[in-house]
Amino acid sequence: MSLNQLSAAGQGPAQRVYEALLARVGEANPRPRIEPVRRLAELAGSPQLSYPVIQVAGTNGKTSTSRAIESLLRAHGLRTGLFTSPHLVDFTERFQLDGSPIDAAALADAWAELGHPLAVVDAELEAAGNSKITFFEALAVLAFSAFADAPVDVAVIEVGMGGEWDATNIVNAQVAVFTPIGLDHVEHLGPDTQTIAHTKSLIIKQGSTVVSADQDVDALGEIADTAAQFGARLYVQGRDFHLAEDRLAVGGRQLDVVGITGNAYDPAFVPLYGQHQAENTTLAIAAVEAFFGGERPIPEEVLDEGLAQLTSPGRLQLIGTDPIVYVDAAHNPHGAEALVRAVTESFSFDEIALVTGVLEDKDAHGLLQTLAPIAHQVFVTVVDSPRSLPVDELASIAESAIPDTPIEELASLPLALERARSWASGAGNRAVLVVGSVLLAGEAITQSRSERWGTA
Numbered sequence: 001m002s003l004n005q006l007s008a009a010g011q012g013p014a015q016r017v018y019e020a021l022l023a024r025v026g027e028a029n030p031r032p033r034i035e036p037v038r039r040l041a042e043l044a045g046s047p048q049l050s051y052p053v054i055q056v057a058g059t060n061g062k063t064s065t066s067r068a069i070e071s072l073l074r075a076h077g078l079r080t081g082l083f084t085s086p087h088l089v090d091f092t093e094r095f096q097l098d099g100s101p102i103d104a105a106a107l108a109d110a111w112a113e114l115g116h117p118l119a120v121v122d123a124e125l126e127a128a129g130n131s132k133i134t135f136f137e138a139l140a141v142l143a144f145s146a147f148a149d150a151p152v153d154v155a156v157i158e159v160g161m162g163g164e165w166d167a168t169n170i171v172n173a174q175v176a177v178f179t180p181i182g183l184d185h186v187e188h189l190g191p192d193t194q195t196i197a198h199t200k201s202l203i204i205k206q207g208s209t210v211v212s213a214d215q216d217v218d219a220l221g222e223i224a225d226t227a228a229q230f231g232a233r234l235y236v237q238g239r240d241f242h243l244a245e246d247r248l249a250v251g252g253r254q255l256d257v258v259g260i261t262g263n264a265y266d267p268a269f270v271p272l273y274g275q276h277q278a279e280n281t282t283l284a285i286a287a288v289e290a291f292f293g294g295e296r297p298i299p300e301e302v303l304d305e306g307l308a309q310l311t312s313p314g315r316l317q318l319i320g321t322d323p324i325v326y327v328d329a330a331h332n333p334h335g336a337e338a339l340v341r342a343v344t345e346s347f348s349f350d351e352i353a354l355v356t357g358v359l360e361d362k363d364a365h366g367l368l369q370t371l372a373p374i375a376h377q378v379f380v381t382v383v384d385s386p387r388s389l390p391v392d393e394l395a396s397i398a399e400s401a402i403p404d405t406p407i408e409e410l411a412s413l414p415l416a417l418e419r420a421r422s423w424a425s426g427a428g429n430r431a432v433l434v435v436g437s438v439l440l441a442g443e444a445i446t447q448s449r450s451e452r453w454g455t456a
Contacts, residue, residue, distance in 0.1 A: 012104055013104045013105050013107065013108035014090075014091050014092050014104035014107055014108065016108065016111075017091070017107055017108055017111045017142075018091045020111070021135050021138055021139060022135065024132065024133065024134050024135045024138060025131060025132075025134040025135060026134075026135050027085070027086065027134075027135055027136045027160065027161075028361070028387060029134070030134065030136060030160070030161050030162075030165075030166075030167075031131065031134055031137070031165075032165045033165055034164075034165045034166075034167070034169055034170065036121055036125055036130075036133060036137065037133075037137045037140065037141065037167045037170050038170045039121050039124070040114075040117055040118065040121045040133060040137070040138075040141050041141050041144060041170055043116075043117035043120055043121065044113070044114055044117045044141060044144075044145055045145075045148075047141075047144040047145045047147070047148035047149075048141075048144035048148075048170055048171045048172075049171075049172060050148045050151065051081070051147065051148065051151065051152050051153065051154060051155055052153075052154050052155075052174045052291070053154070053155050053156075053157055053171040053172065053173045053174060053175075054069055054073075054154070054155075054156050054157070054173060054174065054175045054177060054287055054291055055157045055159060055168065055169075055171055055173035055175070055176050055177065055203050056069070056156065056157065056158050056159060056177045056178075056179065056287075057159040057162075057163045057166075057176070057177070057178055057179070057200045057203050058159075058177075058178050058179025058180055058181055058200065058213070059179065059180060059181050059182040059196075059332075059334060060179060060180055060182065060276075060332070060334045060335045060338065061179040061180060061213075061276060061279070061280045061283075061338075062084075062158050062159065062179050063084045063158060063312070063314075064272075064277060064280045064312045064315055065177065065179050065280045065283050065284050065287075066082060066084055066156050066157075066158045067082065067084070067310065067311065067312055068280060068281050068283075068284030068285075068306075068307075068310055069156050069177070069284045069287050069288055070082040070096065070099065070156045071099065071306045071307070071309055071310045072284060072285065072288045072298065072302070072303070072306035072307070073154055073156070073288060073291070073306075074098060074099055074306065074309075075302045075303075075305040075306030075309070076288075076298075076302055076306075078152075078153040078154050079097075079098060079150065079151070079152050079153045079154075080096070080097070080098055080099070080152055080153065080154055080155070080156065081095070081096065081097060081143070081146075081147035081150065081152035081154070081155035081156070082095075082096035082097075082099075082155070082156045083095060083096075083140070083143040083147075083155065083156070083157045083158060083168070084096075084158045085136070085139070085158065085160055086438050086439070087442070088313055088314045088329075088438065088441055088442035088445055089442050089445050089446050089449075092104055092107060093313075094139070094143070095107060095142075095143050095146050095147075097146075097147075097150055097152065099309070102146055106146065106149065106150075107142075107146060109149070110142055110145045110146040110149055111142060113145060113149075114138070114141060114142055114145055118133060118138060121133055134167075136160050136167050137167040139167070140160070140167035140168050140170075141167070143157075144170075144171070154291070155171075157171055157173070159200070159203060162196075162199045162200060163199050163200035163201065163202050163203040164199045164200075164202035164203075165199075166203075168203075169202070169203055172205055173203060173205055173208060174208055174209065174291060175208065175209045175210075175211060175287055175290050175291050176203050176204045176205070176208055176209070176210045176211070176232070177210075177211050177212075177283065177287045178200065178201075178210070178211070178212040178213060178215070178223055179213050179280065179283065180213050180214070180215060180334070181193060181196060181197045181200060181215055181216065181219040182196075182216075182332070182334045192218075193216050193218050193219050194218035194219065194221070194222060196219075197215070197216075197218065197219035197220075197221075197222040197223060198222045198226075200223075201222045201223045201225075201226035201227075202226060204223075204226045204227055204230050204232050205230060205232070206230045206231060206232075207230070207231050207232065208230065208232045208233075209232060209233045209235070209290045209291075209294065210223065210227045210232045210233065210234045210235065211235045211260075211283065211286045211287045211290050212234065212235070212236050212237065212283075213237045213279065213283050214236070214237045214238045214279075215236075220236065233290075233294075235260045235286055235290060235294070237279070237282065237283060237286070240260050240286075241257070241258060241259050241260045241282065241285075241286040241289075242257075242258050242282070243255060243256070243257055243278055243279060243282040244256040244257065244258050244264065245267075246275055246278040247267075248345065248346065249269060251271055252269060252270050252271040252272050252273065253269070253270050253272065253273075253274075253275075253277065253278050254267050254268070254269050254270075255267065255268050255269075255270055255278050255281060255282070256268075257281075257282050257285050259285055259286055259289045259297055259298070260286050260289050260290060260294050261289055261294065261295065261296060261297045263297035265285075265297065265298075265300065265303060266300055268303055268304060268307050269304075269307065269308065270307050270310060271307075271308065271310060271311075272310065272312050272315070272316075273315075273316045273342045273346045274315075274316060274338060274339070274341060274342025274345070274346065275338075275341055275342065275345065276338035276341070276342065277312065277315070277342075281307065281310075285298065285303070313445075314327060314328065314329040314438065314441045314442070314445070315328060315329060316328050316339070316342055316343070316346075317441075317445070319434075319444060319445055319448035319453060320421070320432070320448050320453035320454055321453065321454035322425075322453070322454055323421055323424035323425050323430060323431065323432060324349075324424065324430075324431040324432065325417075325420075325421065325424075325431070325432040325433075325434065325444075325448065325453065326431065326432070326433050326434070327433075327434040327435070327440075327441040327444045327445060328433065328434070328435045328441065329435075329437070329438040329441045330367070330435055330436070331358070331359070331362055331367065331436060331437050331438060332362060332363060332366070332367060333363060333366040333367055333369075333370045336366075336367050336370035336371050336435070337370050339371070339435065340370060340371060340373055340374055343374050343433070344373070344374065347431070348429075349429055349430060349431045350427070350428070350429040350430060351376035351377065351427070351429070351430045351431075352374050352375065352376055352377075352430070352431050352432070352433055353375075353376065353377040353378070353379060353420045353423050353424060353430070353431075353432050353433070354371060354374075354375045354377070354378045354379065354433055354434075354435060355379045355381065355413070355416045355417060355420045355432060355433070355434045355435075355440075355444070356368065356371075356378065356379070356380055356381070356394070356398070356434075356435055356436040356440070357380070357381045357382050357383040357388060357389070357394070357413065357416075357436050357437055357440045358383070358388070358389050358394055358436045358437060359383055359385060359387045359388060359389065359437055359439075360387050360388065360389050361387065362436075362437075364389060364394060364397045364401075364436075365397050365400065365401045366401075367401075367436065368397060368398050368401035368402055369401040369402070371402070371435065372401060372402040372405070374433070375402050375405055376405065377405065377406050377408075377420075377423055378398050378402055378405055378406065378407045378408070379407075379408050379410055379416040379419055379420045379423075380394045380395045380398055380407060380408070380409055380410070380416075381394075381409075381410045381411070381412060381413050381415070381416035382394075382411070382412065382413070383413075383436075383437045383439045383440050383443075384413070384439060384443055385437075385439055391409045391410070391411060392409065395407055395409045413440065413443050413444065413447070414447060417432075417434070417444065417447060420432045
C-alpha cells in the first residue's frame with residue numbers, strides 16, 4: 001500500500017471511497033470519451049449544473065492558479081468549492097469547501113448517493129463492450145455531487161488532462177482559464193503545442209469568457225480560434241491585463257497588477273515564492289474580474305484578504321527547518337524552469353541537494369537538466385508507484401543530465417531523505433529540495449510530519 005493509500009486509511013469513511021475508486025482504471029490511463037461521464041452525471045441529477053463554474057486548464061500552474069481564484073472568491077464572501085488533482089497527502093484534499101478539505105463523512109455520503117448511477121452506467125458500458133467508468137471519471141462526478149450537496153455558490157474546477165474529453169468538461173463553465181500550455185502527456189494529447197492547445201481549448205463554452213496567460217503563438221492561436229467559434233470574449237495576459245511590477249518581499253512577493261478593467265491595483269502581498277506565482281496570481285485576478293462581469297475591479301480589501309490567505313501546498317513548501325528541507329511538485333522541464341528561477345531569486349544557500357524520483361512517462365532527462373544549475377548533490381530514489389523509473393535508470397539519466405555532480409542511489413525515499421538531511425547538516429547554509437513528482441512530494445510531506453521535522 002502506498003503512502004497516499006495509508007493516509008486515506010486513517011480517515012475512516014474517506015478510506016472506503018478511495019479504495020473503491022482505486023479499483024477502477026487509474027488516472028494515468030484516461031479514456032478519450034465524455035458521454036459516459038455526462039450520462040453518469042445525468043443519473044445523479046446533473047449536479048455540475050447547479051452552480052456557476054470557473055474551469056482551469058493548462059500544462060503548468062493549474063493548481064496554484066485554481067487555489068488563487070478560489071481564495072479571491074472566498075474573500076468576496078462566497079461559499080466555494082475547489083476540485084484539484086492529484087492530492088499530496090490526504091485524498092480529501094481534492095475536494096475543498098471554503099478553503100478546507102471536505103469532511104470525510106460528507107464525502108462518503110456523496111459517494112453513497114452515486115452508487116446506483118455508477119452501477120447503471122457501468123452495466124451499460126460493459127453491455128456495449130466498453131470499459132467501466134474510470135477513477136477520474138467517477139472522481140469528477142463525485143466532486144460535482146459533493147459541491148451540490150454543500151451547497152456552494154461557485155466552484156473552481158481544475159481540468160485533469162487535456163480538455164475536450166476530460167471528465168470535468170461536462171460543466172458549463174462561465175469562465176475558462178488557461179495557464180501556460182506546453183508539452184506534457186504527449187502520448188494522450190498530441191506531439192506538439194498546437195495540437196495540445198486545441199484539445200485544451202475545447203473547454204470553452206458558447207458565450208463564455210476566456211482568460212489566458214501569455215502563450216506560445218500556436219497555443220494562443222488555437223485558444224483564440226475556439227473562443228471566436230463559440231462567441232466567447234477573450235482576455236490575454238500582456239494584452240488585456242498584466243503584471244506591472246513584481247518585487248521580492250519577506251516571505252513572498254509584492255505585486256502591482258493591472259486588471260482587465262484597466263484598474264491599477266495598489267501593491268498587494270502574496271505569500272508565495274517565484275515569479276511564476278506572480279504570473280499565476282495575475283491570471284487569477286483577471287479570472288475573478290471576468291467572473292463578476294469584467295466591469296468593476298476587485299475591492300482592494302477583498303484582494304488583500306484573498307491573497308494574504310493564499311497557500312500553495314507542494315510548491316516550494318518548507319517541510320523541515322533543521323536542516324532546511326523544501327518540496328516542490330515540479331515534474332516536467334517547464335515546471336522545473338520556474339522552480340530554478342524561484343530558488344535562484346528567493347534563496348541564497350551555498351549548496352542544495354536534490355532528492356528526486358520520477359515517473360517513467362515523464363521527461364526525466366529534461367527535468368534534471370533544467371534543475372542542474374541549482375544542484376550540488378543529487379540523491380536519486382524511486383517514487384512509491386509501479387510507474388516509477390527504477391533507481392539505477394534514473395541515476396544513469398542524472399549522470400548525463402547533471403554532469404560533474406555527485407550522485408547517490410537510494411532504494412527508497414526514507415533512505416534518500418535520511419542521507420540528504422545528513423549531508424545538509426554536515427556544513428553551514430545547505431538545504432535539501434525534494435522534486436520530480438507530485439507523489440514524491442506527498443511522500444516527503446508525510447514523512448516530515450511523522451518525524452516532526454519542525455514544519456510541514
